Amino acid sequence: MSARIEVELGARSYPIVIEAGLLDRAAQHLAPLSPARTMAIVTDANLAPHLATLQAALTAAGVRNEAIVLPPGEATKSWTQLAALCDRLLEIGVERGDHVVALGGGVIGDLVGFACAILKRGCHFVQVPTTLLAQVDSSVGGKTAINTRAGKNLIGAFHQPALVLIDPSVLQTLPLRELRAGYAEVVKYGLIDDPAFFAWCEAHGAALLAGDPDARSHAIAHAVAAKARIVAADEHETNGTRALLNLGHTFGHALEAEAGFTGALIHGEGVAAGCALAFGYSVARGLCAPEDAARVSAHWRDVGLPDGLAAAGIAASGERLVAHMRHDKKMTAGTLPFLLARGIGRTYLDKTVDLTDVATFLDAQPRAGVA
Numbered sequence: 001m002s003a004r005i006e007v008e009l010g011a012r013s014y015p016i017v018i019e020a021g022l023l024d025r026a027a028q029h030l031a032p033l034s035p036a037r038t039m040a041i042v043t044d045a046n047l048a049p050h051l052a053t054l055q056a057a058l059t060a061a062g063v064r065n066e067a068i069v070l071p072p073g074e075a076t077k078s079w080t081q082l083a084a085l086c087d088r089l090l091e092i093g094v095e096r097g098d099h100v101v102a103l104g105g106g107v108i109g110d111l112v113g114f115a116c117a118i119l120k121r122g123c124h125f126v127q128v129p130t131t132l133l134a135q136v137d138s139s140v141g142g143k144t145a146i147n148t149r150a151g152k153n154l155i156g157a158f159h160q161p162a163l164v165l166i167d168p169s170v171l172q173t174l175p176l177r178e179l180r181a182g183y184a185e186v187v188k189y190g191l192i193d194d195p196a197f198f199a200w201c202e203a204h205g206a207a208l209l210a211g212d213p214d215a216r217s218h219a220i221a222h223a224v225a226a227k228a229r230i231v232a233a234d235e236h237e238t239n240g241t242r243a244l245l246n247l248g249h250t251f252g253h254a255l256e257a258e259a260g261f262t263g264a265l266i267h268g269e270g271v272a273a274g275c276a277l278a279f280g281y282s283v284a285r286g287l288c289a290p291e292d293a294a295r296v297s298a299h300w301r302d303v304g305l306p307d308g309l310a311a312a313g314i315a316a317s318g319e320r321l322v323a324h325m326r327h328d329k330k331m332t333a334g335t336l337p338f339l340l341a342r343g344i345g346r347t348y349l350d351k352t353v354d355l356t357d358v359a360t361f362l363d364a365q366p367r368a369g370v371a
């Protein structure tokens with residue numbers, strides 16, 4: 001299966017190509033972008049086999065290329081790595097018209113995108129995402145960032161890629177835990193505004209996680225099309241449309257912060273538990289039928305993702321979790337917008353949520369270590 005989806009952003013429009021085995025054929029897409037100079041490929045050390053495939057394809061097509069291999073992990077999205085990467089790209093001789101390739105998960109994509117936003121006041125870059133999360137979410141839409149002591153993604157820029165190449169077969173080497181975490185972001189698109197896709201996930205999610213290539217390609221194409229539509233409607237997150245992508249993230253980030261960003265709870269796991277809590281809270285507010293919230297939790301349990309505080313290993317009090325939310329960068333003038341749901345596929349942005357009420361709701365949830 002091969003799919004091509006366009007992100008419609010006027011002069012900044014770009015195609016996303018989704019095709020199993022695409023890495024072998026990447027030169028078809030990359031060679032026309034490459035002038036006589038060297039094409040820089042930035043990646044992390046866990047991607048050696050895929051880097052070898054890409055470099056072999058480029059070299060066979062006569063495209064000179066050079067790899068920059070960074071350490072894997074969230075800590076790579078740092079000032080130190082950004083500075084070192086910019087220096088290396090300048091040494092290689094990257095010019096404004098050149099295209100730098102980001103081969104990796106969201107960490108590599110976010111860092112390379114930001115470096116390319118500022119290198120010579122902006123050069124092009126191509127996303128070649130290799131985690132399910134990056135394939136369905138972070139590689140599309142142009143949000144780039146690094147982390148600082150004050151928090152995640154606080155320094156960054158909007159900088160759209162020139163092209164996104166998605167090869168679902170690279171997921172064969174991705175650890176199951178990372179795959180599941182990315183799957184939470186896939187399901188999120190169904191929960192936001194697409195109940196038929198949520199039903200598809202209920203029927204095919206287990207097969208997707210087990211490796212079914214058709215299920216993987218279908219889900220990626222469907223999720224990417226949804227993200228492309230949302231980004232085209234609200235590129236810079238100003239009219240509320242793009243904010244829908246944060247479903248489950250306000251609760252999720254609080255759980256991640258409580259778990260300590262140590263790897264005990266990875267992002268997609270926080271998002272899964274966070275979606276279950278957003279639906280649970282919507283039920284508590286009388287907005288959503290309990291059956292819909294129960295379906296969300298049941299699906300997370302079916303595929304081995306956490307469906308709430310207990311499964312996410314969180315024992316903290318409601319007040320402590322809400323304290324993490326107060327540091328959210330979306331907090332403005334004392335209120336935090338929440339994504340709530342009137343049902344599956346019926347998510348909306350609610351600016352009237354009282355954090356004390358959220359704390360009371362969280363205190364009533366079963367939690368780790370509490371009978």
Ligand SMILES: NC(=O)c1ccc[n+]([C@@H]2O[C@H](COP(=O)([O-])OP(=O)(O)OC[C@H]3O[C@@H](n4cnc5c(N)ncnc54)[C@H](O)[C@@H]3O)[C@@H](O)[C@H]2O)c1
Pocket residue numbers: 044045046047072073074077104105106107108110130131133134137138139140141142143144152153170171172173174175178267
């Ligand atoms: N820009 C956006 O719109 C956006 C959206 C969501 C998330 N993000 C960012 O994305 C980051 C998380 O991305 P992620 O979940 O992809 O994490 P990641 O990039 O850290 O990748 C997860 C792990 O998998 C390894 N890996 C990647 N591809 C592999 C493969 N094919 N085979 C084997 N191992 C592989 C990596 O080396 C890493 O150890 C966070 O920093 C988050 O803030 C950005």
Ligand SMILES: [Zn+2]
Pocket residue numbers: 185249267271
């Ligand atoms: Zn996310």
